[in-house]
Amino acid sequence: MHKDTILKELEAIIPKEIIKVDEPLKRYTYTETGGKADFYLSPTQHEHVQEIVHFAYKNDLPVTYLGNGSNIIIREGGIRGIVISLLSLDKIDVSDDAIISGSGAAIIDVSRTARDKxxxxxxxxxxxxxxxxxxxxxxxxAYGGEIKDCIDYALCVNHKGELITLTNNELELDYRSSVVQKDDLVVVEAAFTLEPGNQEEIQSKMDDLTERRESKQPLEYPSCGSVFQRPPGHFAGKLIQDSDLQGHRIGGVEVSKKHAGFMVNVDKGTATNYEDLIHHVQNVVKEKFDVELHPEVRIIGQHPDE
Known part of the structure; x- marks a missing residue:
């Protein structure tokens, strides 16, 4: 389909104001990298997401979902087809011991809402x-807890645009994986079942975790968060540190001197710099310790020469 045709048909099914054409994605990633999206859509309702996904499925158009861009690297060639930003689905409700949240809400804000209640x-x-x-x-x-411990269900849209509810068990949550990943679903809402607690104790624990995080992580630079998954029997950061890779730089991106598990954008780095540095670190650690590092960060989009 031609771009003009796609735009015209999208405007017929969703509000025009949530549609952006050729939108630079570096505006929406923590790494401050990324090319343009053909169509960048910001739905405010579940029904919008369903309509968009059904339209894309019917017309064989690729769809990519974006949250707040914190654990993702988007290549300079951008993303073809449709990018759905979920950030406008950010409503947070509390009902007894449960919190029901839109998928675009920051998990930090949900954590703070839990504390406040x-x-x-x-x-x-x-x-x-x-x-x-x-x-x-x-x-x-993080710090011994994971989503699997507290989620009740997630409301998702499948590739046909159908709304489905998946329980904790049906989500198949494991270390950095889920059925959402495996089946290419998109979460539009999640419910967390929590326990009544003491607000002062909750705040104290959060303060402790925040202090530990700020003292160890390079929060002063743009980054994609923790780059690699934890290899069995090892810690990725320790392997990288013991490989003398801290401070190693390609282009404007370097392995953090503060925490070896992070790569930071210190001087107008590109997604290609990130990818090249990731591959270099993988090769050095494999050669030195015979351990394979697998990225935790998602790397998507097209190379600039494609």
Whole structure:
């Protein structure tokens, strides 16, 4: 389909104001990298998401979902087809011991809402920069907690545009994986079941975790968060540190001197710089320790020469 035709048909099914054409994606990623999206759509209702996905499925158009861009690298060639931003689905409701949140809400804000309502179980998420949808997508976790521990269900849209509800077990949450990833679903809402707690104790735990995070992580630079998954029996950061790779730079991106598990954009780095540095680190660690590092960060989009 021609771009003008796609635009005309999209405007017939969703509000015009949520459609952007040839939108630079570097505006929406923590790494501050990324080319243009053919169509960047910001739905405000579940029904919008369903309409868009059904339209794309019917016309064989690729669809990419974006949360707040905290654990993703988008290549300079951008993304063809449709990009759906979920950030406008950010409503957070509380009902008894449950929090029901739109997938675009920051998981940090959900954690703070739980604290404000004296609900315990989401303290671990107080420093995770991702959206709720992204947190479910990769079963985000930190400091001994993970989404699997507290999620009740997720409302998702499948590739045909159908709305489905998946329970905790049906989500198949495992280390940095879920059925959302495997079946190419998109989360539009999630419900978390928590326990009544003491607000002061909850705040104290969050303060402790925040202090630990700020003292160890390079939050002063743009980054994609923790780059690699934890290899069995090892810690990625320790392997990288012991390979003398801290401070190693390609272009404007370097392995953080503060935390070896992070790569930071210190001087107008590009997605290609990130990818090249990731491959270099993988090769050095493999050669030195015979351990394969697998990226935790998602790398998507087209290379600039494609």
């Amino acid at each position: 004296s609900l315990t179980g989401l303290e671990f998420a107080c420093g995770i920069p991702g959206s709720v949808g992204g947190a479910v997508f990769m079963n985000a976790g």
